[in-house]
Amino acid sequence: MAGGYGAAVPELDPTKFRRPKGPKVTRTRHLYLANCGRSCGDTVPQLLQCLEATEVSVLGLHLGEGGVSYASFSDADAAERVKAYLESPSSSHSWRVKFAELEDEATDGGVLLPGSVASTKHVEVPGVHVVEDFISQSEADELLRQVDLQPWNTSIKRRVQHYGRAFDYAKLMIAAGAVPEMPDFCQSLVTRLESSDLLPHAIDQLTVNEYEPGIGIAFHVDAHSAFEEGIAAVTLGSGIVMEFRKPDAASSGKVSMGKHHRMAPALPSSVEISKNVWLPPRSLLIIRGEARYAWLHGIAWRKTDCVDEGKVIPRQRRVSLTFRMARQNTPCSCAWPTMCDSQTPEAHGLPSRLQG
Numbered sequence: 001m002a003g004g005y006g007a008a009v010p011e012l013d014p015t016k017f018r019r020p021k022g023p024k025v026t027r028t029r030h031l032y033l034a035n036c037g038r039s040c041g042d043t044v045p046q047l048l049q050c051l052e053a054t055e056v057s058v059l060g061l062h063l064g065e066g067g068v069s070y071a072s073f074s075d076a077d078a079a080e081r082v083k084a085y086l087e088s089p090s091s092s093h094s095w096r097v098k099f100a101e102l103e104d105e106a107t108d109g110g111v112l113l114p115g116s117v118a119s120t121k122h123v124e125v126p127g128v129h130v131v132e133d134f135i136s137q138s139e140a141d142e143l144l145r146q147v148d149l150q151p152w153n154t155s156i157k158r159r160v161q162h163y164g165r166a167f168d169y170a171k172l173m174i175a176a177g178a179v180p181e182m183p184d185f186c187q188s189l190v191t192r193l194e195s196s197d198l199l200p201h202a203i204d205q206l207t208v209n210e211y212e213p214g215i216g217i218a219f220h221v222d223a224h225s226a227f228e229e230g231i232a233a234v235t236l237g238s239g240i241v242m243e244f245r246k247p248d249a250a251s252s253g254k255v256s257m258g259k260h261h262r263m264a265p266a267l268p269s270s271v272e273i274s275k276n277v278w279l280p281p282r283s284l285l286i287i288r289g290e291a292r293y294a295w296l297h298g299i300a301w302r303k304t305d306c307v308d309e310g311k312v313i314p315r316q317r318r319v320s321l322t323f324r325m326a327r328q329n330t331p332c333s334c335a336w337p338t339m340c341d342s343q344t345p346e347a348h349g350l351p352s353r354l355q356g
């Protein structure tokens, strides 16, 4: 590896790839991009934005000086998804996209190990706190049973349920629209959170997110203007790795806003530092302060996670309960104005991608 495009995306060695020849198509986890390179006017941030437009993480990249570039993904399904997107009319460029083969790798879409929790152990994210065994197994089972009795909203790639407060994702405001009240089956959990010192305020909103293996959530900051400081997420079902990314100070103020109340991923090239956090079953995640306001959080779209280095665990269904408090009339006055849509509205561009 010859360095990297920021902390998140290692640079690939182009000499290790075999260019695709002839009509035979072997699916791999690598893409070859012809007519794509610096001499064609392409840049790393712009290329990454296109490649990650379907929420697939780019695990390695080579932007050629001429017109040949390569990108690697976690598996062939991910590469195929990106290829299909790049070949669709919604993506406008003149690249030719094919699968590429890596010299020392099986061509059946061999899986690259996901970044482990152990590998980022030294990174501190101020304001992230995981409480293990926050609920008992019987509480978790009952909550999941109750959640599954409720109707799911299927308008985005993840199934979700919203309670307590409706939110207008287009206007970034709490909406008057009707959503079910905070459900009774969550009441004791809400009381427990509110009477603890884990959150600095009450709770009036719940979002339920379902993650089947392969499903993730785009990197985002929960909109400052919409929600109060503390965010609490309880994990039902299986555990998962959540990643926190701190955008480089120089890139702050250029974060774009996705259509689901959140900022679209900062470009990986502008990520200064990243941390993988394991959220065990029945745990509570608290995100406050700097982590809540100045770091992005997201969950990779893949079917495995890696806690200990080199040990891959398959994902199973996870359902999370995210509790928040809608911000009332006062705009956010946090200490990260360039990351704050209350203080720097012009920092937010147009939605650049479909959020998941």
Ligand SMILES: O=C(O)CCC(=O)C(=O)O
Residues within 6 Å of the ligand: 207, 209, 217, 222, 233, 234, 285, 297, 320, 322
């Ligand atoms: O699934 C989770 O734990 C977090 C979900 C989340 O970040 C959100 O709904 O904003």
Ligand SMILES: [Fe+2]
Residues within 6 Å of the ligand: 220, 221, 222, 297
């Ligand atoms: Fe979030």
